[in-house]
Amino acid sequence: MKTLLQFSFKRRFLNKMTLFLQIIFILVISIMFYFDKISELLNLEFNRPIPIYIEPNLRKLIVNEAEWKNKGFEFTTNKESITISYSKDVYTITLVDDLMTQSKIYDLLLDNHQKRKESSSNSSVYRWLEDYRSIDVDFLEYKYEDNQFKHQIIILFLTSIYFMLLNFIAVNSNEIIMEKTSHMIPIILTHVKIKTHFISKLIIGFASVLFQIISSIGIVGLIGYSRYQLDKGEGLIRLLVKFLPFKLDSFNLDDILKLLDLSMNDLVQVSIGLVFILIGIFIIQILILILSSKVKTMEEAASIQGPFYLVLLIIYYLALSLNTTQSLSSNLGLTLSYIPIFSMLIMPMRLLTQHVMPIEIMISILFSFALISLIFIIMYPIYCEGLREEG
Amino acid sequence: MLEIQNISKNYGKKKALQSCHLIANKHDIIGILGQNGCGKSTLFKSVMGLIEVDSGTILYNHKQCDFNQRKKFGYMPEQRSLFLDLTLYDQLKFLAQLKGILDDRFDRLVDLYIERFDLKDKKYTVLNKLSKGQQQKVQLIASLIHNPDVLILDEPLNGLDFYSVQLVMNELRIQASLGKIILISSHQMDFMDELCTHLLVLDNGHTIKNGKLSGLYQEYGVCVSVNADSLWHNISKLHKNILEKGSMIEFHYANLLEAKKALGNFCKEPTITTLKLHNVSIGDMLKEGE
Incomplete structure (x- = not known):
């Protein structure tokens, strides 16, 4: 029993891949706990206050300015930033494009309102209490309401593709592991050069990703069309509106398409976004393929994909947390949109929320290709060695 | 080549x-x-x-x-x-x-x-x-x-x-x-x-x-094998290189000439029913190498 336990423990936990996973985990957790320090060190301006314009009549009424600062806002005179106006006991807020900021502003306005109420006297306690409890805030006047919906739909589309493709990053790795465990590698390497083997794996990996995208879009299109023919998807849209964070007044696919109002520019942006996702997936495929060549046991094979899924999940959450015009314009957002792998989601989001110069797109793609070249130069010998070890 | x-x-x-x-x-x-x-x-x-x-x-x-x-x-x-x-x-x-x-x-x-x-x-x-x-x-x-x-x-x-x-x-x-x-x-x-x-x-x-292999065979000499249940002891008292191999006894000789002489003697023994002239096996060569 003891021997069995020791044997299993050693094989499961003292293998290179599990150690690699642990290193990645330690790294990620360390970054999380020291993010403020790292952000300061790298001058990422992640903590840069969000500029907010408060109209003079309301500005006079703000008594909790310190609270606003603590929550990351900075009062400005620039009307292009978030603006809050106040008229007839209704606060109107424009240019807030994420729910979290909306919620923070609401809380701060309510806090301000309550502080003011606390210092004022009122004849009717009942009326005072009623006033005290709530405020009227109007978030409906988005300057870019239509864009917001379009933006959300495109982000939904891109992130769906991102997750769909995550399944495929492991295909190559599984194939290599299968070839290694069946001892076919020596036989195959007497038939083809290692470089041919490597490139064919990359091609087939990338081709399966493309096939998956095309077939999925085809299937979605076909089934969507059949539903459109049936009743223009009316019942479905009504159901979806209940669960999805969209505000819609129309409930059939015709109206949705009109609302989306997809232009050629939107399609170009989505296509560029897809290119970034594909490049990111390609880089991850190369890395996972090379690491798979070093796998020697089934236990190692089981842990090889872990670090990649962890990193990809972090990229996803990072992209979601940065999915506001302000965050994406911060140094962190800008920097990550150039860093390969991170750029696979951050750059598409930047493309959708702000004007990105073509040169920025080119530079970001160039960085990714530079990383691919670097991986080829530095890590290809590791692949050769990994396969030859089996040979 | x-x-x-x-x-x-x-x-x-x-x-x-x-x-x-x-x-x-x-x-x-x-x-x-x-x-x-x-x-x-x-x-x-x-x-x-x-x-x-x-x-x-x-x-x-x-x-x-x-x-x-x-x-x-x-x-x-x-x-x-x-x-x-x-x-x-x-x-x-x-x-x-x-x-x-x-x-x-x-x-x-x-x-x-x-x-x-x-x-x-x-x-x-x-x-x-x-x-x-x-x-x-x-x-x-x-x-x-x-x-x-x-x-x-x-x-x-x-x-x-x-x-x-x-x-x-x-x-x-x-x-x-x-x-x-x-x-x-x-x-x-x-x-x-x-x-x-x-x-x-x-x-x-x-x-x-x-x-x-032919060269190595020459180097290692020649063997004569006879059935083990024969009265081979009478003939080969002087032999040193004898190996028991299941139902056969194998005699090693430095060269073919010696083996042929021995073969003549073995032929005279009526209890010998199986007689084989052959090279030293590869296995025996390896054993000798050790």
Whole structure:
């Protein structure tokens, strides 16, 4: 029993891949706990206050300015930033494009309102209490309401593709592991050069990703069309509106398409976004393929994909947390949109929320290709060695 | 001609091969022998380019052996190397296609070999449904299917029954007669005796014997074997080199002349019913080497 336990423990936990996973985990957790320090060190301006314009009549009424600062806002005179106006006991807020900021502003306005109420006297306690409890805030006047919906739909589309493709990053790795465990590698390497083997794996990996995208879009299109023919998807849209964070007044696919109002520019942006996702997936495929060549046991094979899924999940959450015009314009957002792998989601989001110069797109793609070249130069010998070890 | 010139390979501190030298010509069947871990597989992998040697060169037809040259080599590794979820036909087809063999030619070749190896009814059987010996034969066919000029076979007789061993040996003799060079390792010495024309014996990476089997036979003398239940003691009181081998007793002589003299005496003993003049077996050569 003891021997069995020791044997299993050693094989499961003292293998290179599990150690690699642990290193990645330690790294990620360390970054999380020291993010403020790292952000300061790298001058990422992640903590840069969000500029907010408060109209003079309301500005006079703000008594909790310190609270606003603590929550990351900075009062400005620039009307292009978030603006809050106040008229007839209704606060109107424009240019807030994420729910979290909306919620923070609401809380701060309510806090301000309550502080003011606390210092004022009122004849009717009942009326005072009623006033005290709530405020009227109007978030409906988005300057870019239509864009917001379009933006959300495109982000939904891109992130769906991102997750769909995550399944495929492991295909190559599984194939290599299968070839290694069946001892076919020596036989195959007497038939083809290692470089041919490597490139064919990359091609087939990338081709399966493309096939998956095309077939999925085809299937979605076909089934969507059949539903459109049936009743223009009316019942479905009504159901979806209940669960999805969209505000819609129309409930059939015709109206949705009109609302989306997809232009050629939107399609170009989505296509560029897809290119970034594909490049990111390609880089991850190369890395996972090379690491798979070093796998020697089934236990190692089981842990090889872990670090990649962890990193990809972090990229996803990072992209979601940065999915506001302000965050994406911060140094962190800008920097990550150039860093390969991170750029696979951050750059598409930047493309959708702000004007990105073509040169920025080119530079970001160039960085990714530079990383691919670097991986080829530095890590290809590791692949050769990994396969030859089996040979 | 395949020339292995003083190749050496170390795995860390372990010296797997030390200055190994071998020349193999057409029609040669070279037995690579030695204990487990003596460097046989390392030698094969070096020839196949699966590992890089630390020093020395491998030439084929007087040219440095590269990937294109090795396309003419067929390799069968010691381990079971098959996609066990494929059928026999699909597995062979995959490897044949990698070698660029066209479908028509492949179909003809596969039919020929599965018939020779008694696997005709298994053509479309999934490999994991085959016995270990049958899988071994499939691997051998895989190494032959592209009609290689050089065959590198690491323990091809493992797991084969006597009948299958005979099939394999016959095939290898046919291949050698066609001008192929065959390098084969095996621990089944009796079969190596019957099959090989040359021998390379390794010990901890060092070459301890290398040459034509006929030359080695001369070096090790000649044997006469008689049935053990005979009154052979009366005749061979003076013999020192006597080996008991089951139902036979084997007498070793330095040369053929001595053996012939002894043979005359053995012929006179009426209790001797079985009498055989033969070379020293490879197994005994190795024992003497120790």
